[in-house]
Amino acid sequence: MKKSRFDRWLVAAIFLAGTASPAFAASGCDSIAGIPIRWNINYENDIQALFNARCSNCHVKSGGSPEAGLNLDPGASWDSLVNAPSHEQLGRILVVPGQPSNSVMFEKINCATPNAGRRMPRGPRTPLPLTEQALIYDWIMLGAPLGQTDFIFLSGFEARP
Numbered sequence: 001m002k003k004s005r006f007d008r009w010l011v012a013a014i015f016l017a018g019t020a021s022p023a024f025a026a027s028g029c030d031s032i033a034g035i036p037i038r039w040n041i042n043y044e045n046d047i048q049a050l051f052n053a054r055c056s057n058c059h060v061k062s063g064g065s066p067e068a069g070l071n072l073d074p075g076a077s078w079d080s081l082v083n084a085p086s087h088e089q090l091g092r093i094l095v096v097p098g099q100p101s102n103s104v105m106f107e108k109i110n111c112a113t114p115n116a117g118r119r120m121p122r123g124p125r126t127p128l129p130l131t132e133q134a135l136i137y138d139w140i141m142l143g144a145p146l147g148q149t150d151f152i153f154l155s156g157f158e159a160r161p
Contacts, residue, residue, distance in 0.1 A: 028112030030127070035134035039142070041149045043078065047139050050132055051077055054121055068117075070094070078146045081105060088116045100140040109133055 041047065051072040058067040069087050071080045081095040086104040092115075093104065100106045108120045109128050119127060128136075142149045 026107050026111040026114045029107075029110050030130060030133060032110070032130050032134040032137060035130055038135055038138045039149065041135065041139045041142065043139070043146050043148070044074075046135060048074055048077060050128075050135065054125075054128060054132070057125075058122070078144075082144050082146075086116075095140055095144050097144040098141060100137045103140050106133075106137055106140060109136060 038046075052074070055072045071077065082097060084094045086092045086094050089104055093102070095105050096102045104114075107114045108117065110133050112119055112127075121128070127133075139145075139149070
């Protein structure tokens, strides 16, 4: 089937829209610079436990569909986040291993006004404490592993905001 000029233009426009920089920069982001870096993080005990305590009201599959299609249930959360496309911010990834500043998830928990949508967790619940924001940041910076981080030395650790 031959594609029309309009079809090719539409595909190109969608591609360019998805790869473009966000129209608005996130603002009102919390500084976690004063929180000590955690080098030893266990996904199940630290990250999943945080999701269970803070995100289980909305981002769970049991009994329906999770908010924004993001399933943070045990056994599903890592696959739902790491290298997964954002449904809200086209062309962006939820968790980019080694790049917390480019990860939509960190932006959504760290900034009062993210590029799109609202800060998580949504009100009336309060934002995550700075120590929990820093934990997510460090986990992403250390490569967002599914298991235990085991880095003794990591060069190029991105300065915290």
